[in-house]
Amino acid sequence: MTQLPTNRMEAWRWTDLAALEAARATVRGGVPAIEGLWIEGDGPRLVFRDGEFQLDLSTPGEVSIEPIAPVTAHPLGSATAGTGWRLTLDAERAVTGIQIVHVATGNENHLPGLIELGRDAVASVVETFVGNGWTNRLTTIRLAEGARLMRSVRLLQASGFVSLREEAEIGQAASLASVFLGAGGASSRVDGELVVAGDGGFAEMGGALLTRGEQRQECAVTVRHAALDGASRQIWRAVAADRSAVSLAARVDVARGAQKTDGEQSLRGLLLHRTATVNLKPELEIFADDVKCAHGATVGELDRQALFYLQSRGLPEGPAKAMLTRAFVADAIDRIGEDAVREAFAADAEAWLSEAL
Amino acid sequence: MTDTAVAPKNAEALAAANKKYEWGFATEVEQEFAPKGLNEDTVRYISAKKGEPEWMLDWRLKAFRLWQTMEAPDWAKLNVPPIDYQDAYYYAEPKQKKTIASLDELDPEIRRTYEKLGIPIAEQEVLAGVEGARKVAVDAVFDSVSVATTFRKELEAAGVIFRSISEAIREYPDLVRRWLGKVVPQRDNYFATLNSAVFSDGTFVYVPEGVRCPMELSTYFRINAENTGQFERTLIVADKGAYVSYLEGCTAPMRDENQLHAAVVELVALDDAEIKYSTVQNWYPGDENGVGGIYNFVTKRALCQGRNSKVSWTQVETGSAITWKYPSCVLNGENSVGEFYSVAVTNGRQQADTGTKMIHNGKGSRSTIVSKGISAGRSDNTYRGLVRVAPGAEGVRNFTQCDSLLLGDQCGAHTVPYIEVRNPSAQIEHEATTSKISEDQMFYAMQRGLDQEAAVALIVNGFAREVLQQLPMEFAVEAQKLLGISLEGSVG
Numbered sequence: 001m002t003q004l005p006t007n008r009m010e011a012w013r014w015t016d017l018a019a020l021e022a023a024r025a026t027v028r029g030g031v032p033a034i035e036g037l038w039i040e041g042d043g044p045r046l047v048f049r050d051g052e053f054q055l056d057l058s059t060p061g062e063v064s065i066e067p068i069a070p071v072t073a074h075p076l077g078s079a080t081a082g083t084g085w086r087l088t089l090d091a092e093r094a095v096t097g098i099q100i101v102h103v104a105t106g107n108e109n110h111l112p113g114l115i116e117l118g119r120d121a122v123a124s125v126v127e128t129f130v131g132n133g134w135t136n137r138l139t140t141i142r143l144a145e146g147a148r149l150m151r152s153v154r155l156l157q158a159s160g161f162v163s164l165r166e167e168a169e170i171g172q173a174a175s176l177a178s179v180f181l182g183a184g185g186a187s188s189r190v191d192g193e194l195v196v197a198g199d200g201g202f203a204e205m206g207g208a209l210l211t212r213g214e215q216r217q218e219c220a221v222t223v224r225h226a227a228l229d230g231a232s233r234q235i236w237r238a239v240a241a242d243r244s245a246v247s248l249a250a251r252v253d254v255a256r257g258a259q260k261t262d263g264e265q266s267l268r269g270l271l272l273h274r275t276a277t278v279n280l281k282p283e284l285e286i287f288a289d290d291v292k293c294a295h296g297a298t299v300g301e302l303d304r305q306a307l308f309y310l311q312s313r314g315l316p317e318g319p320a321k322a323m324l325t326r327a328f329v330a331d332a333i334d335r336i337g338e339d340a341v342r343e344a345f346a347a348d349a350e351a352w353l354s355e356a357l
Numbered sequence: 358m359t360d361t362a363v364a365p366k367n368a369e370a371l372a373a374a375n376k377k378y379e380w381g382f383a384t385e386v387e388q389e390f391a392p393k394g395l396n397e398d399t400v401r402y403i404s405a406k407k408g409e410p411e412w413m414l415d416w417r418l419k420a421f422r423l424w425q426t427m428e429a430p431d432w433a434k435l436n437v438p439p440i441d442y443q444d445a446y447y448y449a450e451p452k453q454k455k456t457i458a459s460l461d462e463l464d465p466e467i468r469r470t471y472e473k474l475g476i477p478i479a480e481q482e483v484l485a486g487v488e489g490a491r492k493v494a495v496d497a498v499f500d501s502v503s504v505a506t507t508f509r510k511e512l513e514a515a516g517v518i519f520r521s522i523s524e525a526i527r528e529y530p531d532l533v534r535r536w537l538g539k540v541v542p543q544r545d546n547y548f549a550t551l552n553s554a555v556f557s558d559g560t561f562v563y564v565p566e567g568v569r570c571p572m573e574l575s576t577y578f579r580i581n582a583e584n585t586g587q588f589e590r591t592l593i594v595a596d597k598g599a600y601v602s603y604l605e606g607c608t609a610p611m612r613d614e615n616q617l618h619a620a621v622v623e624l625v626a627l628d629d630a631e632i633k634y635s636t637v638q639n640w641y642p643g644d645e646n647g648v649g650g651i652y653n654f655v656t657k658r659a660l661c662q663g664r665n666s667k668v669s670w671t672q673v674e675t676g677s678a679i680t681w682k683y684p685s686c687v688l689n690g691e692n693s694v695g696e697f698y699s700v701a702v703t704n705g706r707q708q709a710d711t712g713t714k715m716i717h718n719g720k721g722s723r724s725t726i727v728s729k730g731i732s733a734g735r736s737d738n739t740y741r742g743l744v745r746v747a748p749g750a751e752g753v754r755n756f757t758q759c760d761s762l763l764l765g766d767q768c769g770a771h772t773v774p775y776i777e778v779r780n781p782s783a784q785i786e787h788e789a790t791t792s793k794i795s796e797d798q799m800f801y802a803m804q805r806g807l808d809q810e811a812a813v814a815l816i817v818n819g820f821a822r823e824v825l826q827q828l829p830m831e832f833a834v835e836a837q838k839l840l841g842i843s844l845e846g847s848v849g
Contacts, residue, residue, distance in 0.1 A: 010432055256766065271781030274748060280776035282787065285434075289763035289793040297787035299746075299778040 005075050014247035014279050016161070016216035019187035023134040023160035028106040032158070037128050039344045043097025046085060050133075051102075051109035053085070062095050063087050068112040070138050070167075074191070077138035077165035084112035087125070091118040091144075096338075098124065104131035104157060113139040117147035117174075124150040126341055129184070133160045141168035143176060145198060151178035152341050153207075154348060155217075157186035165191045166205070172198030172227075179336050180207030181345050182217045183352040192221040196230035196258075206235035208332040210352045211244035211276075218247035218279075225258040225291075232262075237332040238269040239325065240276035241356045251283035252295075258288050265295035270302065270328055272356065302328075322357045326350065394443045397421060400554050403448045407523045407558075410530060420543040420553030427547045433710035434739045434771055435679055437652070440617060447555045447588070515571050517601075518563040522590050525561035532563055536594050540623035540660045540687070548619040548681075549656040552588045556621070559590035564599035564630075573829055575604035589620040595630035597663065602633040604832055618677075620655045628663030628690070633671070635828050637836050639843075640676035647706030650678025657684035661693035661719070669696040670713065671827040673836040675843040678707060683741065685714035688722035695724040698824040700836075702817075702843045703736030703768070712742035712773075717753040717783070728759040729821045732768035733844055739771040746783040753783040761791045762820050764813070764844065814841035 004020070005012040034047065034057075044061030047054040053065045068084040070077065089095060102111070117123055121144070129135055135157065143149060155162050162184075170176050180190050194203040209217040223232040238246035252263040269278030282295040302324045310320035329349050336342040392399070400421050404414040429440075512519050518529060525533050543553045564570050595601055618640070624632050634657075643650025653676075659668035670684040686695030697713035715724035724744070732738040740759045761770035772789050794816050802812035817840050818825065825833050 259766070269778065271778065271783075274781050275779075276781065277777065277779045279778070280774075280787070282772070282774060282789070284761075284772040284789060284791060285769070286761065286763065286771065286791050287769045289766045289768070291791060293789075293791045295772070295787070295789050297774070297776055297785070299776060299785040300783055301781040 003075065011220060014216075014218050014245070014249070015189050016187040016218075019216065020134055020161040020163070023132070023186070024108045026106040026133050026160065029132070031105055032103060032130050034101050034103060034130065037101050037130065038099060039126060040340050041097035041099070043095065043099060046098075046100045047103065048100070048111060049103045050105055050107070051111040053083075061098070062089065063098060068114050070112045070114075070140055072138060072140075072165070072167060074138070074165050074167070076136055076163050076191070077167070079136060080110040080112040080138040082110065082112065084114065086114040086116075087123060088114075088116045089118055089121040089123060092120045093118065094122040096122065096124040098126070100125065100127045102127065102129045102135060102137070104129070104133045104135045104160065106133040106160075108134040108136065110136045113137065115139065115141045115149060117143050117149055119144045120146040122148045124152075124338060124341075126152045126154075128154045128156060129162050130156050130158070131160070132158055135160065135162045137163070138165045138167070141166065141176060143168070143170050143174035145172045145174060147171065147174045149176050150337055151176070152336050152338075152345065153178070153180045154345060155180070155182040155186065155188050156184040156348065158184060160186045162186050162188040163191065164189070166194070168192070168194045168203070170194065170196045170198065170201040170203055173200040174198060175202040177202075177204040177335065177337070178206075179333065179345070180205075180209075180219070181333060181348060182207070182209040182211070183348045185213070185215060187215050188217045190219040190221070192219075193224065194222070194232070195224045195226055196232065197226050199228045200230065201227060202231050204233040204335065206233065206332050206335060208237040208239070208329045208349060209246045209248070210239045210329070210349065210356070211246050212241040212356050213244060214242070215244045216247070218249065220249045222251040222253060223263065224253040224255065225261040225263065226255045227258055229260045230258060230262070232264070234265045234267075235332050235335060236267050237329055238267075238278050239272065239329060239356075240269065240278050241272040243275045245277035245279065247279040247281075249281040249283065251285065252293055254286045254288050254291050254293065256287040259290040261288065261291040261293065263291070263293040267295070267297045268328070268331075269299040270325065271299065318357065322353060325353055325357065329353070393446055395445070395447055395555065399447050403555055403557065406448060407526070409523070409526055412534065413526055416538070416543070417554050420550050421555070423544050424547070424550040424554055427550060429547045433681055433741070434737065434773075435681060435708050435710050437679055440652070442551075445617065448557055511571060516565045516568055517570050518561065519574055520561045522556070522559040522561045522592065529561075529563070532594070533561060533592065536592055536623070536625055538623075540625060540658045541621050541656050546656060548654040549621050552590060552619045552621045552656070556588045556590035559592070559620070561591075562593040562601060562603065564595045564601045566596040567598040568596075569599070570601040573602045573604055587616075587618045587620070591620070591622040593623070593632055593634070594625045595627065595632050597628045597630060599627075599630045601631075602829060603635070604829060605634070605636045617652045617654065622655070622657040622684075624659035624668055626659065626661050626663060626666035626668050626693075629665045630663060631667040631669075632659065633669045634659075634684075635832055636672040636674075637828075637832055637839065638672065638674045638676050639839055642676050642705055642707045643678040645705055647678065650707070651676065653677035653680045653682060655682040657682065659684070659686045659695070661686055661688045661690050661695060661722070663690045663693070665692050666690045667694040667696070669698070669827070671698045671824065672700070673824070673828070673832075673839065674699070674701040674709060674711060675839050677709070680707075680709040680711050682711045683713055685716070686724065687716045687718065688724065689718045690722070691719045692721040692723075693719050694722070697724075697726045697728070698827045699728045700731070700821040700824045700840070701729070701738055702731045702733070702840060703738045704734040704843055705736060706734065707736040709737070710739040710741055712740045714743040715745070715755060717744070717746045717750045717755070720750055721752045722750060723754045724756075726755070726757040726759070727823050729824055730759070730761045730770055731764065731817060731820070731844070732761070732770045733764035735767045737769040737771070739773060741773045743775040743777070744785060744787075745777045746780050746785070748779040750780050751782045753780065753785075755783070755785045757787040759789045760820070761789070762817070763791065763793050810841070813844055817841070817844060
């Protein structure tokens with residue numbers, strides 16, 4: 001593959017590249033169980049083991065397996081070229097409840113994905129990552145006029161490194177809403193470039209990254225507004241315990257002429273221990289004058305007043321803290337529209353929190 | 358506002374935009390130059406010219422050797438044309454060099470330059486000996502050498518040392534040696550290292566323990582000789598319990614060739630000391646096509662070393678073709694305070710990448726960042742900031758607000774804040790907004806009888822009010838005018 005980036009590069013300064021190298025050097029081993037990972041529903045189900053499609057475990061439905069040649073300049077994304085999965089829907093078709101489980105057993109695996117939705121088509125895709133080693137993905141998304149895609153991604157790998165690259169082009173009045181939850185033991189980088197190319201398009205990318213031990217997770221997302229009346233939301237929450245670190249870098253670009261853009265960023269970090277780190281970089285790059293772009297960023301510990309309030313109502317300190325932390329994470333996860341998916345994600349976050357707190 | 362109302366205003370605005378740089382002039386005074394180019398001999402020449410001791414020359418040479426191994430930074434959102442460091446003079450001084458008691462004895466040519474610089478009336482009154490006028494000490498840096506320092510006696514009575522840095526190196530070598538390069542080390546960054554090697558002159562201030570400096574100290578920088586890079590070095594040390602307010606302001610003559618200005622400012626605040634550093638910068642920004650104009654690549658940093666020490670940076674940046682400037686505070690002292698108030702205006706084809714760093718190492722240290730960026734014309738204005746909280750720094754607080762105002766649809770406003778927190782007790786808040794002047798605001802102001810430019814100036818001054826309030830009186834008035842002048846012709 002092409003040269004790996006280094007921490008000396010501005011866009012990669014917070015990335016845990018050492019963990020990536022270490023994950024890559026592992027050898028393939030046992031296969032983790034996946035039965036418990038399915039969310040209720042009768043949509044298509046796909047399983048990939050180390051990037052290889054597992055036909056016997058899958059009911060792919062509308063999703064096809066075929067060679068994909070992604071067009072990307074991304075150093076990790078470009079390494080995924082090869083056979084991958086593809087979801088192409090014609091105008092006004094709707095396929096919801098697609099679930100994809102990626103199982104890694106060690107070493108490295110790469111896989112491209114492609115989602116193309118025709119005019120007014122609707123789809124929802126849930127992806128879950130489990131196992132060990134370096135898992136590298138590129139997902140290319142193209143939404144035609146009025147298309148809607150809901151994407152939910154869980155990073156539950158026990159160890160290793162997960163790098164995700166999302167490249168989306170959002171057409172007129174189309175909508176992409178994606179939520180990421182990092183609640184495993186692996187380090188990660190969620191890297192995205194969403195282009196709102198048609199007037200009135202909507203892009204959302206957000207989520208919660210929870211880290212502990214020596215783990216480091218990060219997001220590096222750019223939403224680019226290239227058309228009129230676009231809107232975007234980037235709502236990220238970071239919870240860092242022990243000696244771990246979460247880095248949230250989110251950027252809104254407003255191109256010359258992309259008037260009436262409404263961009264919103266909210267990056268918030270919560271430090272559970274004094275050895276943990278949260279890095280934030282809410283970035284704006286604006287070339288149009290009639291836009292509304294605001295960002296808020298905060299880092300700290302739990303609000304003492306809220307904690308005191310709960311304790312004064314009879315809640316012991318531990319549960320009070322847990323409740324506030326849960327609410328903090330819920331800001332991001334509650335953006336998921338489908339009840340079953342939201343509940344599953346909340347349960348994963350809950351499991352993480354009950355172990356960490 | 359309707360379209361019909363806008364059309365004639367546009368013509369008016371256009372006429373205003375075509376106005377030439379009001380402060381563009383050059384004074385012809387004989388100058389002595391170091392040979393063009395930069396090598397060890399240039400460094401030796403400068404050092405010898407200033408009669409510096411051996412340790413200073415070694416210090417410069419060490420920096421120069423380091424500089425040769427470094428590369429110019431390219432991470433800023435700036436488009437910097439390649440600079441030929443060999444095609445510049447690194448030292449120029451007015452030939453008539455004698456110590457004088459007052460500005461009256463100055464070369465009349467230089468006096469006229471000061472007048473055009475618009476030294477505030479209050480100050481001119483003081484210079485003319487008017488009774489009861491507020492006192493401001495002026496250390497006039499005419500090109501590279503301090504030509505006159507007034508009020509030295511009154512300052513000396515208070516124990517304040519206010520010298521050009523070359524004088525200070527000769528007269529107070531121990532004091533200078535102790536602090537020079539302690540805040541901005543020689544190897545800090547490309548431009549600071551270059552400055553360390555070839556700095557021409559600058560200011561040294563030492564305020565002794567418990568002294569409140571009896572007047573505001575001010576310096577007027579002026580880049581005057583064609584093709585002369587100016588490398589100012591400022592070092593201000595406030596000892597325990599001391600207080601000093603320092604003002605820096607400048608304009609520059611019109612030139613066709615780009616001029617590099619790479620200054621270094623170092624501030625040190627010991628226990629309970631406070632330094633207030635205010636800047637109004639109005640260097641030549643280049644013509645309407647962006648030709649000429651100053652490159653302002655400045656390293657400014659404060660060390661809040663002592664308990665309860667405080668440093669406050671206030672800047673109004675309206676000039677320069679390219680600005681690369683991040684006045685920072687290293688908050689080592691317990692309960693130390695860092696403040697940064699900035700208004701940066703870009704118009705025409707100006708580029709500004711400016712902001713601050715607040716490095717919290719001390720327990721209970723606090724910082725406030727208020728940055729107002731105003732972009733007009735075809736310019737780009739970037740706020741770049743860092744707030745870092747070290748693991749041992751308990752109870753740190755930071756509040757950051759960066760607002761951008763866009764005038765017109767051909768300019769850009771960017772915000773690049775970095776927040777790195779390694780202590781859970783920190784409370785870090787960051788807010789940013791981007792807006793434009795609304796038609797309602799304009800309509801209201803104009804309906805009250807203001808013309809378009811006055812209305813814009815009024816609204817912009819309101820937008821920047823929180824920062825302008827931080828400036829000392831003399832500067833606040835000047836700065837308000839400057840904002841209006843800088844934005845002339847930018848709204849139509």
